[in-house]
Amino acid sequence: MSTLRTEEMTLNMGPQHPSTHGVLRFVVRADGEVMREAIPDVGYLHRSIEKIAEKVGYRGFMPYTDRVDYVCAMFTNQGWGMACEKLAGIEVPKRGEYCRVIAAEFNRIASHLLSVGAMAMDIGAMTPFAHVIREREMINDLIEELCGARLTFNYMRIGGVAWDLPPGWREKALKYLDHFDPILEEYNALISWNKIYVERLANVGVITPAEAINYNLVGPNLRACGIKWDIRKDIPYSVYPEFEFEVPVGNGQWGKLGDSMDRYVVRIREMAESSKILRQALQKIPPGAVLAKVVRNFKPPAGECQIRVESGRGDMGWYLVSDGTGYPWRVHVRTGSFAAMGIIQKLSAGLMIADLVTLIASLDVIAPEIDR
Amino acid sequence: MSAVSEYVHNIKDTVSTIFEGMAVTASHFMRKPYTVQYPDRMPVRVQDTLPFRYRGILDVDLEICTGCLACERACPIDCIVIVAEKDQQTRQLLLSQFDIDIAKCMYCGLCSEVCPTGSIHHTTEFEGADYSLESLIRRFVQDPVMAYKAKKGPETDPRIAPILNRGMAYLDQWAQPGGEKPPGEEPA
Ligand code: SF4
Numbered sequence: 137m138s139t140l141r142t143e144e145m146t147l148n149m150g151p152q153h154p155s156t157h158g159v160l161r162f163v164v165r166a167d168g169e170v171m172r173e174a175i176p177d178v179g180y181l182h183r184s185i186e187k188i189a190e191k192v193g194y195r196g197f198m199p200y201t202d203r204v205d206y207v208c209a210m211f212t213n214q215g216w217g218m219a220c221e222k223l224a225g226i227e228v229p230k231r232g233e234y235c236r237v238i239a240a241e242f243n244r245i246a247s248h249l250l251s252v253g254a255m256a257m258d259i260g261a262m263t264p265f266a267h268v269i270r271e272r273e274m275i276n277d278l279i280e281e282l283c284g285a286r287l288t289f290n291y292m293r294i295g296g297v298a299w300d301l302p303p304g305w306r307e308k309a310l311k312y313l314d315h316f317d318p319i320l321e322e323y324n325a326l327i328s329w330n331k332i333y334v335e336r337l338a339n340v341g342v343i344t345p346a347e348a349i350n351y352n353l354v355g356p357n358l359r360a361c362g363i364k365w366d367i368r369k370d371i372p373y374s375v376y377p378e379f380e381f382e383v384p385v386g387n388g389q390w391g392k393l394g395d396s397m398d399r400y401v402v403r404i405r406e407m408a409e410s411s412k413i414l415r416q417a418l419q420k421i422p423p424g425a426v427l428a429k430v431v432r433n434f435k436p437p438a439g440e441c442q443i444r445v446e447s448g449r450g451d452m453g454w455y456l457v458s459d460g461t462g463y464p465w466r467v468h469v470r471t472g473s474f475a476a477m478g479i480i481q482k483l484s485a486g487l488m489i490a491d492l493v494t495l496i497a498s499l500d501v502i503a504p505e506i507d508r
Numbered sequence: 509m510s511a512v513s514e515y516v517h518n519i520k521d522t523v524s525t526i527f528e529g530m531a532v533t534a535s536h537f538m539r540k541p542y543t544v545q546y547p548d549r550m551p552v553r554v555q556d557t558l559p560f561r562y563r564g565i566l567d568v569d570l571e572i573c574t575g576c577l578a579c580e581r582a583c584p585i586d587c588i589v590i591v592a593e594k595d596q597q598t599r600q601l602l603l604s605q606f607d608i609d610i611a612k613c614m615y616c617g618l619c620s621e622v623c624p625t626g627s628i629h630h631t632t633e634f635e636g637a638d639y640s641l642e643s644l645i646r647r648f649v650q651d652p653v654m655a656y657k658a659k660k661g662p663e664t665d666p667r668i669a670p671i672l673n674r675g676m677a678y679l680d681q682w683a684q685p686g687g688e689k690p691p692g693e694e695p696a
């Protein structure tokens with residue numbers, strides 16, 4: 137009896153595919169429904185942002201950093217600001233640092249909300265997405281009041297932030313947090329502990345701790361594998377050492393350690409931690425200036441520096457080389473999404489095609505951040 | 509036996525968690541919706557509900573523009589073009605062109621941050637759709653106008669004073685480098 141001959145099929149997924157979170161392309165080699173491998177093909181969203189920095193100067197580059205990762209632009213703002221400050225030896229006033237942390241943590245919540253909502257939607261649950269978008273909308277309203285924009289914030293400047301908190305904003309923000317904490321519980325009841333949902337995510341796309349380190353994963357993806365590594369705690373920057381918060385790690389409660397469910401739950405728990413940081417920051421924010429005096433014609437001394445911030449997608453590195461002129465000589469951004477893309481090819485072997493979408497969503501890959 | 513009990517248990521779990529989720533959805537029937545019906549069923553225009561700092565389409569009050577070109581230099585994508593020349597007879601600065609290319613502008617706010625009088629500022633207007641690129645270039649100067657000269661004391665001209673006050677109120681929102689007093693925020 138001869139076995140049925142099967143043929144491998146090459147599928148193209150993207151770059152314009154509704155479920156690939158932006159302009160991503162995968163070349164999928166599949167045997168029926170099961171993938172042999174999915175090869176990511178990046179570069180469709182390359183906008184030469186690093187090169188632009190060499191042309192527009194230090195101050196003019198700040199709005200461009202928003203476009204590196206538009207889902208959590210506060211962190212890219214902060215990374216660029218910190219790199220310039222480190223090179224020029226500028227000290228940010230205390231209140232300025234607090235404003236940065238407050239804006240950034242709100243942004244982290246918004247980013248994680250979008251991530252968990254999009255994950256549910258990719259799997260086929262439409263309702264949770266409407267819920268998270270509603271919550272994100274409220275955060276956007278708050279941020280809009282703070283800095284005048286909803287997505288491309290351009291809130292931070294070299295030496296601090298561009299606007300202080302407006303009158304009455306603190307109370308509004310605290311009120312929002314009071315509203316947000318129960319919403320998170322409600323959201324968990326709505327979808328997170330739903331049996332079908334858990335079954336769909338558990339044991340899918342398992343990453344072992346060793347793999348995670350070898351593939352250079354960062355942020356929630358790394359922590360979901362049980363590795364406690366958070367730049368805010370381990371290489372503290374800004375005023376993070378002044379706050380008490382936990383670093384949630386995955387524990388394999390629903391399946392294997394480091395599966396999609398772990399990544400999902402780490403994000404949910406990180407939102408609660410961000411809420412904790414925000415409460416402390418809003419209580420403790422000191423009076424004073426928010427912007428250090430920096431010469432208008434900003435020219436850092438020649439040299440190089442490397443900055444790491446913990447963005448919504450993990451350890452984001454900013455490398456800046458200055459030659460002493462008004463324009464950076466070289467800028468490089470190291471982002472978490474790019475590293476996460478690398479592991480997809482490995483994880484996809486043996487998964488169903490439908491699971492590829494789950495995998496991308498659970499790694500929280502943002503297309504503009506991959507290519508820049 | 510254990511397989512059967514696990515099977516039943518799974519079904520029970522599934523049904524109960526679905527009902528939990530349904531309860532959340534049902535509870536939302538009673539809540540006030542957060543969405544609005546833009547644009548025609550709003551009680552007030554959206555533009556009027558936006559916060560003061562909202563960075564919408566730029567506007568320029570030529571009456572108080574000093575012709576200092578700070579905004580033109582600050583813009584990272586050169587979407588502001590200003591032509592200002594010294595008039596030979598009156599020895600005053602004459603503005604003969606002030607164009608902003610709204611199609612290029614990314615509403616970053618770097619130009620309005622540096623303006624000394626708050627002349628160039630963001631409005632809350634955001635509906636910029638138009639039929640041609642040409643009409644997206646806002647030309648603020650029709651006939652050449654004299655640039656504004658900052659006076660030593662308060663502004664006396666009753667025509668300009670309210671405009672200048674508006675400009676200054678706009679500038680107050682921005683953080684002052686090293687400044688102690690943030691706008692209206694009581695120290696925590
Ligand atoms: S808002 Fe930004 S991009 Fe637009 S004109 Fe001003 S500086 Fe240029």
Ligand code: SF4
Pocket residue numbers: 568572573574575576577578579580590622623624625626627628
């Ligand atoms: S708008 Fe403001 S910054 Fe621009 S030239 Fe006039 S006064 Fe100077």
